[in-house]
Amino acid sequence: MIRFTWLQFRVQATVALAALLAFAVLLAVTGPRLASLYADAIRGCQGAGCANAANTFLSRLTITSPYPAVYEVGVALTLAAPAIIGVFWGAPLIARELDNRTLALAWTQSVTRTRWLMVKLALTGLAAMAVTEALALLRAWWSDPISNAIGRGGPYPFGSVFDQGRLGSFIFATSGITPLGYAAFGFALGTAAGVLIRRVVPAMAVTLAIFAVVQVAIPVWARPHFLPPDRTVVSGPSFFASTAMSVGTLTASIVPGQPEAWILASGPINAAGKPVGAIPNACLVPSAAQKPASPDLGACMASRGIEEAITYQPGGRYWPFQWMETGIFLAAALALACICFWRLGRRRT
Amino acid sequence: MSFVVQADRLGRKYGRRWALRDCTLAIPEGKVVGLVGPNGAGKTTLLHLAVGLLAPTSGSVTVLGASPADGAAQLGRVGFVAQDTPVYPRLSVAQHLRMGEYLNPGWDRQLARSRVEQLGLDLRQRAGTLSGGQRAQLALTLAIAKRPSCLILDEPVASLDPLARREFLRSLMEIVATDEISVVLSSHLIADLERVCDYLVVLVASRVQIAGEVSDLLSSHYRLCGPRRDARGLPASQRVIEESHTDKQSTFLVRTSDPVLDPAWAIRPVTLDDLVIAYMSREVPGERPDRPRLKVMS
Numbered sequence: 232m233i234r235f236t237w238l239q240f241r242v243q244a245t246v247a248l249a250a251l252l253a254f255a256v257l258l259a260v261t262g263p264r265l266a267s268l269y270a271d272a273i274r275g276c277q278g279a280g281c282a283n284a285a286n287t288f289l290s291r292l293t294i295t296s297p298y299p300a301v302y303e304v305g306v307a308l309t310l311a312a313p314a315i316i317g318v319f320w321g322a323p324l325i326a327r328e329l330d331n332r333t334l335a336l337a338w339t340q341s342v343t344r345t346r347w348l349m350v351k352l353a354l355t356g357l358a359a360m361a362v363t364e365a366l367a368l369l370r371a372w373w374s375d376p377i378s379n380a381i382g383r384g385g386p387y388p389f390g391s392v393f394d395q396g397r398l399g400s401f402i403f404a405t406s407g408i409t410p411l412g413y414a415a416f417g418f419a420l421g422t423a424a425g426v427l428i429r430r431v432v433p434a435m436a437v438t439l440a441i442f443a444v445v446q447v448a449i450p451v452w453a454r455p456h457f458l459p460p461d462r463t464v465v466s467g468p469s470f471f472a473s474t475a476m477s478v479g480t481l482t483a484s485i486v487p488g489q490p491e492a493w494i495l496a497s498g499p500i501n502a503a504g505k506p507v508g509a510i511p512n513a514c515l516v517p518s519a520a521q522k523p524a525s526p527d528l529g530a531c532m533a534s535r536g537i538e539e540a541i542t543y544q545p546g547g548r549y550w551p552f553q554w555m556e557t558g559i560f561l562a563a564a565l566a567l568a569c570i571c572f573w574r575l576g577r578r579r580t
Numbered sequence: 581m582s583f584v585v586q587a588d589r590l591g592r593k594y595g596r597r598w599a600l601r602d603c604t605l606a607i608p609e610g611k612v613v614g615l616v617g618p619n620g621a622g623k624t625t626l627l628h629l630a631v632g633l634l635a636p637t638s639g640s641v642t643v644l645g646a647s648p649a650d651g652a653a654q655l656g657r658v659g660f661v662a663q664d665t666p667v668y669p670r671l672s673v674a675q676h677l678r679m680g681e682y683l684n685p686g687w688d689r690q691l692a693r694s695r696v697e698q699l700g701l702d703l704r705q706r707a708g709t710l711s712g713g714q715r716a717q718l719a720l721t722l723a724i725a726k727r728p729s730c731l732i733l734d735e736p737v738a739s740l741d742p743l744a745r746r747e748f749l750r751s752l753m754e755i756v757a758t759d760e761i762s763v764v765l766s767s768h769l770i771a772d773l774e775r776v777c778d779y780l781v782v783l784v785a786s787r788v789q790i791a792g793e794v795s796d797l798l799s800s801h802y803r804l805c806g807p808r809r810d811a812r813g814l815p816a817s818q819r820v821i822e823e824s825h826t827d828k829q830s831t832f833l834v835r836t837s838d839p840v841l842d843p844a845w846a847i848r849p850v851t852l853d854d855l856v857i858a859y860m861s862r863e864v865p866g867e868r869p870d871r872p873r874l875k876v877m878s
Contacts, residue, residue, distance in 0.1 A: 235682040238675055239668070331669060335662035336719070339631050340683035341655045341726060577635035577649070 232342050232350040240355060243320055247362050254308060254366065258373040261301050268292070269376030273383075282490070285384035289377070289393045299392045302377060305370035309405035312366055313417030314442045316359045321421020322434040324355060325571065329429045348575060352568055356418050363414035371406050378406075382546075385490035394484075397549055398493035400450035407553040412560030417442055419567035426571045449556070455495050457555045461545055464500070466538035481510065483541050491546025502536035511535060582645065584609045584730045584762040585630050589639035591786075592625050599625040602639070603786045607764060607779070609644070609730075612756055614773030614794075615766040616856055617783035623766040624663060626783070627734045630764075631660045644729055656686050659728035663735045665719035669708025673701050676718060677725075684726035692725035699751075713744025717751060724755055730762040731755070737772055749776050770856045780852070782859045789859040794852065801855055804832045804845040815842075822858040833858045 237244075272288035273281055292298050328334045338344050371378070377393060386394040395402045404413065420442060425434040465487055483497035499507040514531035544552070573579070585607040592600045600622035607613050617623050628634045629641050632649020646654050667676060673696060681687045696703065699717050701710070707718060716736055723731060733752075737745040753776055756763055767773050773780065780797060782789040790797065801821070808830045811820045818840070822833040833850060834840075840847055850858075 232683065235679050238671070238678060238682070242670075332662070332664070332666040333668055335628075335633060335660070336666050336668075336722070338633055338649070339655065339658070339660035339662075339723075340680070341652045341685055342683050343649070343652055343655065346652075577632065 232346060233354065236351050236354045240320075240358070244358060247316075247358075251362060251365055251369075254305075255369055257301065258305070258369055261298065262373045265298055265373070266376050269380060272380075282384040285380035286387045288380050289384065289387045289391075292377070293388060293391045293393065298377075302374055303392050305366075305373060306401050306405050309363065309366045309370050309410060310401060310446070312363045313359070313410070313413040314439060314446070316363065316414060317417035317421035317438045317442055318435045320355055320359060321418045321423075322425045322438050323431045324351065324422045324425060325575070326425030326429060326431045326434045329425075330431055344575065344577070345572070348572060352419075352422065352571065356415055356564070356568075359414045359418040360411045363410040364408075367405055367407075367410040378402075382491055385485045389484050396491040396493060396546060398491065398544055398546060398552065400454075403454070403549075403552070403556075404446070404450070407549070408557045409553055409560070412557035412564070413446075415564035416445075416560040416567075419564035419571075423567040423570045423574075426574045453559075454552065454556065455493075455544065457552050458544070458548060460495050460542050462540065462542050464538050464540050466533055481507075481539070483539050486541055486543050489543070489546060491549075493544040493546070495542045495544065497539060497541040497543075499532065499537050500540045506540075507537055511537075582609045583607055583642075584611075584613070585641065585643055585732075585764060587626070587629075587639065587641045590626070590629060590636055590641050591638035592629060592634055593637040598637075598786075600629070601786045603783075603788070604639075605781060605783075605788045605791065607781060607791075609762050610760070611779040611793075612763040612777050613765065613779040613781060614777035615764060615781045615783060616768065616770060616773055616860075617766075618860055619768060620785075621783045622786045623768075623783055624734055627660075627732055627764070627766060631658055631732055652685075656684060656726060657729045659723035659726060659731040661716075661719045661723045661731075661733040661736045664739055665712075665716040665736060667707040667710070667715055667718055667722075670706060672704050672706050673710075673718060674703040676707060676722060677703075680722045680725055686727040688725045688727050691727075692721055695721045695725070695751075711744070712740050713747060716740060716744065716748050720748065720751060720755075724759075724761075728761070730764070733763070733765045735766055735768070738767065738769070745772065752776055770853045774852045780856070782856055784860055784862070789862060797855060798850065798852065800837055801833060801835050801850045802840055803848040803850050803854065804830075804834060804840065804842075805848065806830060806842075806845045821855075821862065 269288055272291075273284045276284040325334075328337060337347060378397060381387070381393060381396055386396050386399070388394070397403060397406060403409065417438075421434065421438040424438045424441070425431065428434040428437060463486060465483075481499045483494060486492040486494065501507050510532070514535070583606045585605070587603050587605050590600060590603040591598060603622065603626060615623055615626070625634065629636055630643050630648055632647075632655070641648060643654075644657055646657075648658070649655055668679075671679065677689075677692050677696065680692060681689060696718075699714070699721075701714060701718065707715065710718065720733075720736070723733075737748050740748060749772065752763070752765070755761065756776070763776075765773065765777065774794075778794050779792070780794050781791040806829070808825055808828055811823050811832065814820060814832065814834065815836075815838075817838045818832075818834040818836040820832055820834055824831045833854065
């Protein structure tokens with residue numbers, strides 16, 4: 232059954248390996264240069280100087296180099312791989328057999344239906360996980376200098392491609408072990424959709440739609456609550472003066488001393504602990520409005536007892552969160568596989 | 581006597597509709613059995629239950645004395661060719677043979693190869709581009725090269741042109757002639773069965789109307805023509821299967837094990853065609869009246 236599964240799967244497997252290889256070549260060509268740039272940037276730095284050196288490295292990288300593009304391609308590819316696998320490996324896996332009515336052929340060979348489905352799901356599912364994790368590992372290897380720089384100096388420059396720490400929505404889902412969970416889930420989702428809908432193309436569409444919703448819903452609604460977030464209040468001219476504040480919304484972009492923290496919510500509060508909606512008029516001198524987060528504004532706010540409250544997940548929770556999210560997706564994949572077994576049972580087909 | 585297929589009050593429901601209900605039959609081993617009946621009689625459902633593609637809703641069925649698809653060994657003992665002979669369109673003929681080899685411990689590579697050669701199939705050709713007849717032959721090759729003890733075919737020639745149909749049935753007869761193998765073959769066309777079958781089962785609305793050796797069936801049925809008379813006037817040993825009357829004449833198709841002695845009758849032997857049509861057109865208690873009893877096939 233293993234050899235037969237391979238016989239049916241090898242075209243798709245070859246396409247995936249070719250894509251993986253092309254990506255690997257791209258990274259191998261650009262990777263070493265990026266590493267040496269970073270090594271040069273932080274050579275001989277000490278203490279706070281390293282954070283600055285890291286930030287300088289990142290901001291230089293964004294201006295003229297091709298690295299942000301490669302970085303984004305890596306993130307996008309790793310993010311999309313589980314969906315692509317769900318659509319092109321999962322959805323047709325059984326639906327095409329239903330379409331061609333070849334199950335009558337497959338299930339009357341000397342292999343029981345349970346074994347047939349088990350081998351098909353296990354083999355293709357493991358291949359899905361391997362390909363996606365390989366992408367993630369390649370990406371992680373290549374972007375190691377960038378991750379290190381973010382780890383030292385915090386996400387920077389804000390609004391650029393490097394504005395996410397490793398708990399950030401996209402980075403978290405494309406690093407560590409979460410790609411394993413996403414790949415298993417995407418594949419199982421596609422397969423189950425194919426089994427339930429019984430038509431290849433509609434199953435593909437449904438797979439893509441559901442996967443996209445899940446990929447958005449998890450970082451927005453679920454991941455922030457894996458563990459109760461921490462809350463801190465920071466004040467003083469130094470914080471307000473730091474570039475970590477953007478003036479329009481007065482939200483924080485960094486937790487002091489924790490460059491890898493994932494900020495869930497932030498905003499100014501007054502001495503009574505109530506949120507402050509706007510900058511007091513007295514502080515809003517023209518210079519402050521033009522030059523964001525100027526020392527004047529920070530000092531003015533601080534003198535009025537206004538502080539910044541930040542709700543965040545500490546960067547140290549990366550691995551607990553990785554295990555939790557991977558566990559959730561693997562469990563979901565298993566549940567979807569069970570649906571396939573149930574739906575393809577002899578009582579129901 | 582051992583049976584290739586034995587069903588006891590076998591039933592299968594799809595949603596709220598019974599596709600097969602209370603079907604009881606026993607098909608002896610070592611024969612080429614024709615299972616004939618109108619569309620919707622439950623032939624496909626019965627055969628799918630027999631090969632284990634379906635599980636019964638009620639009753640039970642055994643094939644070669646064992647529960648269908650109950651483990652790899654039982655699956656290996658039963659060869660199946662499904663309706664319209666599905667194959668994998670993207671796999672080549674050679675890859676289909678490899679599939680058979682991978683999935684069946686009893687695979688006879690020699691047999692598969694020689695059959696494909698004999699049929700003139702191109703090993704590299706994708707199955708999706710084969711003609712209907714070639715595809716059916718490939719499906720038959722897959723079913724017999726696993727060396728089953730019984731072969732079950734669900735309307736394998738229904739969609740073939742007359743030439744391909746004849747070729748296919750000839751292949752089937754060759755297999756039967758060389759191997760000790762039981763064959764169950766369903767069709768709604770009597771002509772297909774007449775050529776290959778030595779045993780016949782007529783199934784109408786899940787019920788077996790008649791089952792028996794073709795030669796016995798032919799020798800125990802007569803068509804009687806004579807002056808008009810009522811069916812009740814016939815001897816008790818003659819069971820009336822079909823009757824038709826004009827003003828002056830009556831025609832009966834009767835089944836009897838005794839010779840017909842009444843000199844008023846002109847006695848004619850029946851063909852298998854007559855016989856099957858007669859049984860298929862009989863009133864069946866509980867049958868839905870809205871469904872046509874026979875569908876004309878082009």
